[in-house]
Amino acid sequence: MAQIRAAWAYRLALVVATVLLSLGSAVALARLAGLPAQTLALPGAAYAFVLSRRAGGRPAGEEPAHAVVFSAVAGAAAGLAGLMTRQPVLGAAAFVALLTAAAWARRFGAKAGGVGVTVVLALIAALMSPTHVRAWWPDCGRLALVALMAFCWVPAVRWAGHRLTGLPGPEGRRPAPLPPTRPGSRAPGTRRALQTAVSLTAAFTVGLLLFPGHWSWTVLSAVIVGLATGGRGNLLLRAVERGAGAVAGTMAATVLAMVVDPHGTPGIVLILVVLTTTAGLREVSRTLFAAAVTTLMSLLHGYLGRPDAHLLPARLGALTLGAVLAAAVGWFVVPVRSGDVLRSRLAVAVGALAAVLGARRRGEGVEAALTRFEQAAAAVEDVARPYRLHRRLFGTSPADGPHRADLVDALRECREPVRALAVTPLSEESLSDLGVALERLVRALPALGLVHLVEADVGGGAHSEPAPATSPVR
Structure with missing residues (x-):
């Protein structure tokens, strides 16, 4: 519990530092331009806050292309907000088109989906912060520059925090898998x-x-x-x-x-x-x-x-x-369908768990496999709350078999034993803890019709002989 609180406080400190630095640089730019400080300071704070505190606490992508997209969209969104006062229909149509395109982009892969997420973040920040744009240039250009500075402060603060404390800060994460397309229905990206x-x-x-x-x-x-x-x-x-x-x-x-x-x-x-x-x-x-x-x-x-x-x-x-x-x-x-989303994410998580066990048995690639498993398990946790609430309100019936929330809890119980198995030498205690957690997970998998994963993934990995304790773990 103490470690969790310390990690939470560290992530919060990174967010506050990023916002303060972004606000300070925006105030400096406003003074250089001869503008009131609040004209750029408040958008600067909003940009940094949205960038460093994505849903789930994960930072946005830090690639140069994302920085360009974020700053450009932030400047354009400020102009559209001004357009809303004169031609609301045209401004609204542009907002809708941008957000729809950002949602559709995820259909074309992880890179396109990442750009789409960046567009959404820029538009959310623009909606949160008040802007008074009199002309597209230089007002929108200044706001785009403020957004670019905010974007650059995010990795800079994370790097400084790592240098000072040795802690890595929040990790980026691949987008969660889209649920499979049912026969005769539209692709999930198109539906979104x-x-x-x-x-x-x-x-x-x-x-x-x-x-x-x-x-x-x-x-x-x-x-x-x-x-x-x-x-x-x-x-x-x-x-x-x-x-x-x-x-x-x-x-x-x-x-x-x-x-x-x-x-x-x-x-x-x-x-x-x-x-x-x-x-x-x-x-x-x-x-x-x-x-x-x-x-x-x-x-x-x-x-x-x-x-x-x-x-x-x-x-x-x-x-x-x-x-x-x-x-x-x-x-x-x-x-x-909620069940489709949970089923697809659990299938990915179970496959990633089996990959960790296989990597540990071979004695190589354990760290990368563990990272993928942690990301997949976190994606399952993102959609678990409705099932836990349903179980709390309506309970469970033995005749109906395991509740879907039980399956999510079983996967969560695997995380600590898997982490211990991957990063520490083998011990009877770690193997016993993992065996108990895997047994509960295997019993709960039929709740979502994932019986085939028992033998194909978890079952095979759980009962295979692990690598010796002297095997290198990288």
């Missing part, structure tokens, strides 16, 4: 793109018609809920959490508006405090995280300076409707 197009079109329409001054709240809520990749169950759970967080965050912002001066230095300090709190809550509770994001948005959009009571219904309505629209579209429009 269609859902994105429909939900965002609905969110823009509702936002512009019902909340013309706060349409970005509706759209951002729909985007965040729509990012759920675990099927309909995960999508519905995220929508509920987003709605509860919107209520709590709105109330918190209202209270802060009554006790804190939102202008000048106090406002900036308050934003940094809330931003730090938001980063820390991401791994604690998604509901609390959603509440903190809502409070942060209130600060960034300047609502703290106007504590009018009539803003409360608008904020709550915009956020809630965005979540409801995304959940409804994901449930009814070419839906992705």
Whole structure:
């Protein structure tokens, strides 16, 4: 437990340092350009926060191509936000097209999917931070430069943290596998793109018609809920959490508006405090995280300076409707089945587990195999919460066999024994712990129709003779 807390504190420190450095460089650029500091400081903080705190706590890709894409999209999104005030239909169509293309890109492989994720991050940051663009140039160019600096601070801070502490920081991760395509149905990437197009079109329409001054709240809520990749169950759970967080965050912002001066230095300090709190809550509770994001948005959009009571219904309505629209579209429009997602991710994780056992038996390639297994197991954990909630609410029946949540728990129990087997010399204790965990996993695999993996992967690897204790582990 102490190690987990220390790792959490270290990741949080990296996020805060990245945001502070990005904010400082944005303020310096604003002064050089003769602009008010908040013009570029707040977008700089939002860019760094989104980049360093992706969903699940994993950093964005750090390749040069991603930096170029992120900065270009951030600048273009700022221009589109300005266009929304003059030609809202054209601006909304451009936003929808960008996000739909980003969702569809995942169909074309990991590299294209990574670029798509970078586009989504840039658009989320643009929706979170207020920008006042008078002209495409130089205003959009400055914001693109701020985004580029924020992108560069992420690997720089991680490198400095590693040099100072020896800790690697959060690891990047391959995108989770898409569920297989059912006969006669569309590919998962195409379904995600269609859902994105429909939900965002609905969110823009509702936002512009019902909340013309706060349409970005509706759209951002729909985007965040729509990012759920675990099927309909995960999508519905995220929508509920987003709605509860919107209520709590709105109330918190209202209270802060009554006790804190939102202008000048106090406002900036308050934003940094809330931003730090938001980063820390991401791994604690998604509901609390959603509440903190809502409070942060209130600060960034300047609502703290106007504590009018009539803003409360608008904020709550915009956020809630965005979540409801995304959940409804994901449930009814070419839906992705939760069971398909869990089955495909578990199949990858079981195969990766067998690869670790095989590498340990051969005495080579263990470290790479262990990394792949950890990533695959984390992808399973990303979609496990709805099943655990279902088990908690409705229980299990022995007649129905193992619950799907039992299978996820069985895989989780394998992680520590597999890690110990891979990085330490063999011992009776480590082999015994692994044997118990694998036995539970094998018993639970039929819950998802994965019986064939018992003999083909886990069964074969679990009962094979491991390498001697003197074998090199690299």
